[in-house]
Amino acid sequence: MSRKANIEIEQGCSFSTDVEIINDDLTPFEVDGWTGQGGIRKHYLSETFYPFSISLQDGLCTFQMSAEDTAELEDGLYVYD
Numbered sequence: 001m002s003r004k005a006n007i008e009i010e011q012g013c014s015f016s017t018d019v020e021i022i023n024d025d026l027t028p029f030e031v032d033g034w035t036g037q038g039g040i041r042k043h044y045l046s047e048t049f050y051p052f053s054i055s056l057q058d059g060l061c062t063f064q065m066s067a068e069d070t071a072e073l074e075d076g077l078y079v080y081d
Helices: 067-071
Strands: 015-020 038-041 050-057 060-065
Touching: 050 067
Parallel strands: none
Antiparallel strands: 015 060, 038 050, 050 060
16 A cells, blocks of 8 residues: 655755555565665656665665755755655
């Protein structure tokens, strides 16, 4: 099952958020040994892409951006994947 989540990133500040990854039976999904990648952009067809780091461990997916990276973001709405 997938979910939609709105996130808020403050420009010029370090950003980190955790997302639980669970199985249909609500047990943690085994993510150890997996890797991920992702980022944000103004719209799905935008060529400007701001990557974030992802770590996967113990059923959690952690998304992070440094203060230097968030300082490059302009105010507004973005999409992420």
